[in-house]
Amino acid sequence: MPERALNATAASLLGFLHSGPSSGWDLLATAREVIGPFWSITQSQVYRELAAMERAGLITAQQSGRRDRRPYELTSAGQAAFTVWLAQEPAPEQIRFPLLLTMSFGAHLPPETLAAFVESHRHTHAQRLAEYERTREAMTEAVPAGMGDAYGLATLDFGIRYERAVLEWFEHLPARMTRG
Amino acid sequence: MPERALNATAASLLGFLHSGPSSGWDLLATAREVIGPFWSITQSQVYRELAAMERAGLITAQQSGRRDRRPYELTSAGQAAFTVWLAQEPAPEQIRFPLLLTMSFGAHLPPETLAAFVESHRHTHAQRLAEYERTREAMTEAVPAGMGDAYGLATLDFGIRYERAVLEWFEHLPARMTRG
DNA sequence: TGGTACATGTAACATGTTACATGATTAG
């Protein structure tokens, strides 16, 4: 067994498999919903990591159910690998923000073009914030007093604070950059 | 000529070459300094993109100077390619925040371990904020009244607001996650 | 003269993306 360390994407799949067997399709949906705001994942990647983890003995495919869905189940080796991964100090975050790159070179761009980009992004972020806030309400209403999913709430709150910060940044941008 | 679209990393190198010929080493340093907070770049990538862009005729290598530094110069094709790239609508940003991934699975982790991760990240972010604020002061002092580099200031301000949001988020995290 | 910073590059690999192919199931 090569035993090379898990990557974060594979590890998150193992994490989701703790709540029971699940197929690639469902794992993708779960990932998009739960960690989507701060961890992007593509469908191809999910199948690739599942195949690799099956080869490594971290998961096993169950009998195909309806429609060829192929639910994978965590093995004890998979559990162990996940636990090891989870206890590693997480690496610093990476942000890749193409709008900022474009803005860095704003001097080479007609002001109205940059302003249009900014406006379009502002709109997207406003929508995302609203969506996160709706999700948060749903989460806290569902479990009025208890601690429900405190960890999910905490990561959602990151998203909310992030989107608010972005929107405030847009609002304080020099007029030239927002109104051409 | 294949003419495939530039990637953002290559485009940013072309952008920097607008202020005059520069070597891979210097471009890397410039990129780290100017766009580092929101666009990570590795040394290998820089040399690879430079080689590819030279093959594509977007830049040309000048005579080697001292120490084998090989300054590249923008060609008019390179200028044109950059201009085309810059006018494209920038893609949405991507955030990959391993700490949040770990926190999502916090239920599987001893609270004091998560708390230690949080504490270590909080420290890093506090330092970054301080550094950005120092840079900002230096930038505004250098050009007291004028508009100096308004675009550089705007992107730096993004970094400042982002770091502040992260720190506030840390502060509002449930006690269990910050003090184990 | 020896260590440190400068400078360029290659190789191997890991990760991520896009496009496509294929077929099953379900709803209308």
Add this chain to the structure above:
DNA sequence: CTAATCATGTAACATGTTACATGTACCA
């Protein structure tokens, strides 16, 4: 029946990372 959606997967490629190799120039 048929269109939309579900579901799995492959191929090709782009991008990013790590490790290493090589040598130069500067400074103490």
